[in-house]
Amino acid sequence: MKEILVIGEIFSGQIRPVTYELITAARKIEAFFIRAGEDARIRVVIPASDPETPARKLAGDTGIDTIGVKITELETYNSDLYIYCLKKLLKQLNPSNILIAHTSQGRDFAPGLALELKSATISGVNGIRSEKNELIYSRPAFNNNKNMLLRPAAGPLRIITLLPGSFKADIVKAIKPGTVEIKEIDFAPTTYKKNRIRHLQSRQRSGENQALKKAKIIIAAGRGIKKPENLESIANFAQCFATAAIGASRPLVDMGWIGYKHQVGITGATVAPKLYIACGISGSSQHLAGIKEADFVVSINKNPQAAIFRHSDICITADLLEFIQAFLKVFINKKEQP
Ligand SMILES: Cc1cc2nc3c(=O)[nH]c(=O)nc-3n(C[C@H](O)[C@H](O)[C@H](O)COP(=O)(O)OP(=O)(O)OC[C@H]3O[C@@H](n4cnc5c(N)ncnc54)[C@H](O)[C@@H]3O)c2cc1C
Structure with a gap:
């Protein structure tokens, strides 16, 4: 069974719209595996201090099974915590593909997570297609004038970061909601690099024009x-x-x-x-x-x-x-x- 995981992006307890774009991309990968005769499924992971409400909303909107990762210490985003908790969870789930938004948050934790999981990674992807029974990823190059086509090196796990705005958000209303599972991650202070990063303050940018x-x-x-x-x-x-x-x-x-x-x-x-x-x-x-x-x-x-x-x-x-x-x-x- 090919397990495609989408890491949902949460800000102030709300699901960011880019998460629905990641689901569209995940559906493309799922369709590729199914065409190749393999079983595949998508699950969304929601890391948050209180993941239940956003996880239920997402499962209801999309019909996709969702895992809320309860990280009690995660009041504000912290890449060390994310990497620590996601590594623990992903090792249990053994996914074939992990999709992360290429946003300031995703770009911050994806490389560290890839290192911890020893995963092949392609960042800044703006398109996915299948060619000769392979998944090919594209990303802009030369000042957005050309697209570079990439195939991941062989390896058990692929982390793909997707450029926001490249995929239409998945807005097909689900007939039946997906399941919601809440997992709590144990902290072992010996392995978690506690207090390396401290949140000082969040500042709102001056409003839109x-x-x-x-x-x-x-x-x-x-x-x-x-x-x-x-x-x-x-x-x-x-x-x-x-x-x-x-x-x-x-x-x-x-x-x-x-x-x-x-x-x-x-x-x-x-x-x-x-x-x-x-x-x-x-x-x-x-x-x-x-x-x-x-x-x-x-x-x-x-x-x-x-x-x-x-x-x-x-x-x-x-x-x-x-x-x-x-x-x-x-x-x-x-x-x-x-
Ligand atoms: C998470 C994320 C979010 C982002 N959000 C945004 C966003 O909200 N908005 C946004 O705009 N970008 C955003 N970006 C940046 C985006 O990826 C591009 O880098 C940016 O849009 C490029 O801006 P540009 O077209 O002005 O510059 P460039 O890509 O450098 O293009 C400059 C263009 O000017 C042309 N040019 C040069 N000289 C002349 C001349 N004398 N006369 C006529 N044409 C000339 C060139 O041919 C070129 O096409 C985001 C990036 C990330 C990773």
């Missing part, structure tokens, strides 16, 4: 703008459109060029404008997840192979600053004509 969420037109800047001073060109461009708001990809926010309230994507705002103009944005799955509801997408990118072009209604292959300059020239001339 409601203006961005409501905007009918969004002009968004990506790393292609090269330096923060060039945001002025984006602002000038935005002024050509009445009530346009300015959006940005995450690297610009991470570099401190623009505030978080402008970030569009899976960890920023999900927007639904009539027109979205992406300037120098490559089209990562995390950015695209935030613009799925946009009516019309125009992209300006100097790379004709940019992934965003596959999701755009109009593709403009150009240097964005040159394009904006040319656009403004025509726009201003036209406005000044009597």
Whole structure:
């Protein structure tokens, strides 16, 4: 029996939506095993200080059997505790595949868990397919311009971290809820590296920009703008459109060029404008997840192979600053004509 385990992501006692995306990926792996004539099943593991409520919700939503791992000390996320408890549990369950979200939490504990379990690992996966009776995983490479195809090395266990936004969330309502089992993990202070990590404080990021969420037109800047001073060109461009708001990809926010309230994507705002103009944005799955509801997408990118072009209604292959300059020239001339 092939056991596919999904490690559910919990924050403040709530299941994060990415968990449902992991289940979609798990169903693909399950279907592959079944086609190959093997028995397979999916189970979801929910590590939390009080896992019962989220475990019941997930089992009810998906019909998948769920294991709540009760970690009484886990009031806030702690990678040492996660790795210690999951290692103990997974050794009993002996899974063939373990799916973890490629989020800040998943990226933090997955490598340590892989080391402890001596598992082959593929991180940042955005697609799964079967080829010649093998599962092949893809992940973005070269600035999201290409996909790299990977096959795990032979080994008993595979840990796969999945990029949020790459798989549609599993939202098929279950006919019958899955079972819920709650397991408590014993702590042996000799083996658990207690107190190596201490939670000091959690800070809320300043809220999402409601203006961005409501905007009918969004002009968004990506790393292609090269330096923060060039945001002025984006602002000038935005002024050509009445009530346009300015959006940005995450690297610009991470570099401190623009505030978080402008970030569009899976960890920023999900927007639904009539027109979205992406300037120098490559089209990562995390950015695209935030613009799925946009009516019309125009992209300006100097790379004709940019992934965003596959999701755009109009593709403009150009240097964005040159394009904006040319656009403004025509726009201003036209406005000044009597
Ligand atoms: C857990 C997680 C969550 C994430 N959440 C988000 C999120 O919410 N939102 C988000 O945006 N990202 C998110 N990311 C980051 C994401 O993976 C990408 O790294 C990011 O979206 C890339 O931003 P970009 O397209 O601006 O930059 P790049 O990928 O560097 O692309 C820059 C683009 O600009 C083009 N370019 C360069 N020069 C010019 C020029 N002169 N004229 C025109 N085009 C030019 C290039 O061809 C390229 O396509 C997340 C990542 C992780 C792991």
